[in-house]
Amino acid sequence: MLDIQQLRSNLDAVAEALAKRGKPIDFTEFKALEAERKTLQSRTQELQAQRNSLSKQIGMLKGQGKDASEVMAQVGALSDELKTSEGRLGELLEQFNAILAALPNIPDESVPVGSDETGNVEIKRWGTPRTFDFPVKDHTDVGEQLGQLDFTTAAKIAGSRFSLLKGGLARLHRALAQFMLDTHTADHGYTELYAPYLVNAASLYGTGQLPKFEEDLFKVLRGDQGPLYLIPTAEVPVTNIVRDEILAAEVLPLKFVCHTPCFRSEAGSGGRDVRGMIRQHQFDKVELVQVVHPEQSAEAHEALTRHAEVILEKLELPYRRMALCSGDMGFSAAKTYDLEVWLPAQNTYREISSCSNFGAFQARRMQARFRNDKSKPELCHTLNGSGLAVGRTLVAILENYQQADGSVTIPAVLRPYMGGLDVLSAS
RNA sequence: GGAGAGGUGGCAGAGUGGUCGAAUGUACCUGACUCGAAAUCAGGCGUACUGCAAGGUACCGUGGGUUCGAAUCCCACCCUCUCCGCCA
Numbered sequence: 001m002l003d004i005q006q007l008r009s010n011l012d013a014v015a016e017a018l019a020k021r022g023k024p025i026d027f028t029e030f031k032a033l034e035a036e037r038k039t040l041q042s043r044t045q046e047l048q049a050q051r052n053s054l055s056k057q058i059g060m061l062k063g064q065g066k067d068a069s070e071v072m073a074q075v076g077a078l079s080d081e082l083k084t085s086e087g088r089l090g091e092l093l094e095q096f097n098a099i100l101a102a103l104p105n106i107p108d109e110s111v112p113v114g115s116d117e118t119g120n121v122e123i124k125r126w127g128t129p130r131t132f133d134f135p136v137k138d139h140t141d142v143g144e145q146l147g148q149l150d151f152t153t154a155a156k157i158a159g160s161r162f163s164l165l166k167g168g169l170a171r172l173h174r175a176l177a178q179f180m181l182d183t184h185t186a187d188h189g190y191t192e193l194y195a196p197y198l199v200n201a202a203s204l205y206g207t208g209q210l211p212k213f214e215e216d217l218f219k220v221l222r223g224d225q226g227p228l229y230l231i232p233t234a235e236v237p238v239t240n241i242v243r244d245e246i247l248a249a250e251v252l253p254l255k256f257v258c259h260t261p262c263f264r265s266e267a268g269s270g271g272r273d274v275r276g277m278i279r280q281h282q283f284d285k286v287e288l289v290q291v292v293h294p295e296q297s298a299e300a301h302e303a304l305t306r307h308a309e310v311i312l313e314k315l316e317l318p319y320r321r322m323a324l325c326s327g328d329m330g331f332s333a334a335k336t337y338d339l340e341v342w343l344p345a346q347n348t349y350r351e352i353s354s355c356s357n358f359g360a361f362q363a364r365r366m367q368a369r370f371r372n373d374k375s376k377p378e379l380c381h382t383l384n385g386s387g388l389a390v391g392r393t394l395v396a397i398l399e400n401y402q403q404a405d406g407s408v409t410i411p412a413v414l415r416p417y418m419g420g421l422d423v424l425s426a427s
Numbered sequence: 428g429g430a431g432a433g434g435u436g437g438c439a440g441a442g443u444g445g446u447c448g449a450a451u452g453u454a455c456c457u458g459a460c461u462c463g464a465a466a467u468c469a470g471g472c473g474u475a476c477u478g479c480a481a482g483g484u485a486c487c488g489u490g491g492g493u494u495c496g497a498a499u500c501c502c503a504c505c506c507u508c509u510c511c512g513c514c515a
Binding site (some may be wrong): 246 | 484485
């Protein structure tokens with residue numbers, strides 16, 4: 001959520017900054033509402049003040065046993081205007097909230113301007129893609145030929161866009177998550193969390209998935225109670241820890257790491273990445289979340305992105321870091337780096353991590369604050385990033401570590417997690 | 428799932444229709460006393476919007492309603508706790 005003060009005082013600048021995202025936003029409704037709001041609000045408050053003071057008089061008169069009917073008549077004269085005035089003001093404020101809730105974040109000044117992913121800028125490259133002296137298979141073929149990856153049975157059990165892992169591959173999946181968690185807790189200073197996989201609407205509103213992106217979520221209806229949603233990322237439960245909190249400045253920065261399954265309906269992705277594990281309804285992810293002092297968020301963003309990169313480097317997977325352009329960033333982000341891992345079968349880099357600085361955008365929605373130097377509540381900044389997407393990391397390993405005989409070498413750092421096993425072979 | 432109790436300021440806790448945005452305690456901040464600290468004493472101490480300011484407005488789980496007036500009464504929802512049942 002953007003600062004409504006900023007919209008009121010500097011609408012043109014906001015509109016210009018938001019236009020960088022590609023779709024110019026029409027603010028004529030906002031302007032009309034704002035013009036009406038100002039006078040209506042002060043008039044309403046004036047009427048309320050009159051009512052309150054007259055009502056106090058009634059109380060005093062009655063307390064003294066005197067007749068209050070004259071004063072009561074005065075209040076009665078106010079009540080009609082007050083009622084319509086309050087009602088209209090309520091409507092206006094609701095419309096403001098709806099407009100505000102649907103506005104995306106303003107891109108940071110350092111974000112390259114562009115309309116889509118072709119405008120993204122490569123920041124760095126790490127590692128050299130391996131050369132193969134045999135025909136490279138994609139991860140689906142590698143996994144299926146190992147007899148450890150089974151989409152047919154997954155489809156029977158659940159449907160398309162699910163996978164079933166077996167034996168060594170299932171263990172490798174578990175090993176990856178363990179390895180990532182251990183690295184982030186032991187080397188990068190994160191506190192491990194275990195969090196709910198189902199969350200309420202308020203939490204999704206806080207991180208920006210609602211109200212605009214409900215169709216991307218799996219929704220669980222519960223009779224007459226409010227619905228719950230399957231989390232699309234651990235970002236939601238973890239960031240919402242600080243919702244409606246005023247933190248002591250000393251507790252910042254908060255650094256959390258959380259491994260969860262993620263559930264996405266992938267509505268509208270039809271046809272894309274239908275083969276394999278790239279785009280699933282359910283996938284595991286190790287998520288990094290930070291809540292920081294506003295002055296520290298840019299620095300924290302760089303550090304957090306490095307924390308994700310370290311995982312790829314330890315796994316010896318070639319990757320590149322992209323700065324997303326204004327038109328390709330997510331709704332809530334002020335700035336995003338994507339990490340893309342090399343997939344030899346696709347002969348390209350594919351997204352495996354997305355690390356974003358949200359500035360105060362999420363914090364304002366969540367009312368997540370801390371007490372600043374002057375002991376005044378001030379909005380925190382929030383950040384998160386995948387460290388990493390487990391399923392896609394598994395894909396990268398299957399493809400990059402495949403051997404001519406169909407086996408898959410296990411990256412050295414994972415072997416302690418695999419009971420010393422150093423290769424996956426057909427079972 | 429059944430029965431009951433309850434949600435008030437950082438925490439504890441009073442307040443059941445009228446100077447209540449809210450007693451009191453505690454924590455915290457400032458000052459006095461002290462060589463310093465403790466203790467004691469005095470003052471301050473919720474959030475947001477609005478106004479140059481004085482001030483005004485809203486908020487006592489959330490949303491409605493009754494009333495001239497609601498923390499207080501009514502309705503719905505959310506959440507917590509206790510007991511019983513069931514259960515990984």
